[in-house]
Amino acid sequence: xxxxxxxxxYLLFGGAAIVSVLAFTALILxxxxxxxxxxxxxxxxxxxxxxxxxxxxxxxxxxxxxxxVNWDSIYGLFT
Numbered sequence: 001x002x003x004x005x006x007x008x009x010y011l012l013f014g015g016a017a018i019v020s021v022l023a024f025t026a027l028i029l030x031x032x033x034x035x036x037x038x039x040x041x042x043x044x045x046x047x048x049x050x051x052x053x054x055x056x057x058x059x060x061x062x063x064x065x066x067x068x069v070n071w072d073s074i075y076g077l078f079t
């Protein structure tokens with residue numbers, strides 16, 4: 001499989017996923033780990049940061065499901 005065989009949508013979603021993970025790492029994980037000195041504090045901060053990441057992903061999935069389920073009503077607002 002070559003690079004040109006991949007559909008554009010997959011490339012865009014893959015790029016968005018990479019940007020999202022990099023933003024999470026730079027804006028949430030690194031400051032959380034840098035704020036503490038002891039190892040157990042860093043591990044706890046990392047686990048809580050992962051909890052935040054999972055929560056953000058689940059909220060995004062929930063909003064996406066709501067949009068798909070209510071698409072007819074949403075589309076009717078703009079026509």
